Amino acid sequence: MCGAIIRRKTASDVDAITAIADLLPEWFTQSARREIPVDASVQDGFVAVLEDRTVGFILFLVWEAVAHISWLGVHPEHQRRGIGKRLVEHVEGLLRPSGVEALEVKTLSDTVEYEPYERTRAFYQAAGFEPCKRVRHDNPECPESLHLRKDL
Numbered sequence: 001m002c003g004a005i006i007r008r009k010t011a012s013d014v015d016a017i018t019a020i021a022d023l024l025p026e027w028f029t030q031s032a033r034r035e036i037p038v039d040a041s042v043q044d045g046f047v048a049v050l051e052d053r054t055v056g057f058i059l060f061l062v063w064e065a066v067a068h069i070s071w072l073g074v075h076p077e078h079q080r081r082g083i084g085k086r087l088v089e090h091v092e093g094l095l096r097p098s099g100v101e102a103l104e105v106k107t108l109s110d111t112v113e114y115e116p117y118e119r120t121r122a123f124y125q126a127a128g129f130e131p132c133k134r135v136r137h138d139n140p141e142c143p144e145s146l147h148l149r150k151d152l
């Protein structure tokens, strides 16, 4: 069990969030890494802090009673210690009492062979998300996305 503290994201976390995203190029393309600082400055979220160092983040948007996870990342040296799970749980705990019905996330589809996202899908499956939609794109970096949903 990891002793990271999970707290609400503030404006001063944007640089640390961007720095973690930059360490995850297998998941976040250059264009995604340009979007993350912009989204981190306006969207709600949580960060995980371990010994004064930010080691994980989750950003989300709520739209029509559904929360959409826009970005989620854990520092590569701190993965698989329960931080991602706790970040998702904090979003659930925040939103459930306010009537949000579900959490959704869009990820690379399982019809696209790319190992790093197999791990991502394993994470979401373990967290209770289920596939709800597949969408084809005219984008070689993401020819098909898989939408996952967890009812709250």
Ligand SMILES: CC(C)(COP(=O)(O)OP(=O)(O)OC[C@H]1O[C@@H](n2cnc3c(N)ncnc32)[C@H](O)[C@@H]1OP(=O)(O)O)[C@@H](O)C(=O)NCCC(=O)NCCS
Pocket (backbone or CB within 6 Å): 024, 027, 071, 072, 073, 074, 075, 078, 079, 080, 081, 082, 083, 084, 085, 086, 105, 106, 107, 119, 120, 122, 123, 124, 126, 127
């Ligand atoms: C996906 C990610 C956020 C998960 O965070 P994490 O802190 O490493 O994951 P956790 O330790 O909370 O994992 C919880 C459970 O998910 C599953 N899981 C997590 N990583 C896994 C992996 N690499 N392979 C298989 N299952 C995995 C396991 O069941 C795990 O429980 P266990 O360790 O007791 O077996 C993190 O690995 C990450 O930043 N990945 C790169 C970026 C990314 O994929 N972001 C999401 C884009 S949509």
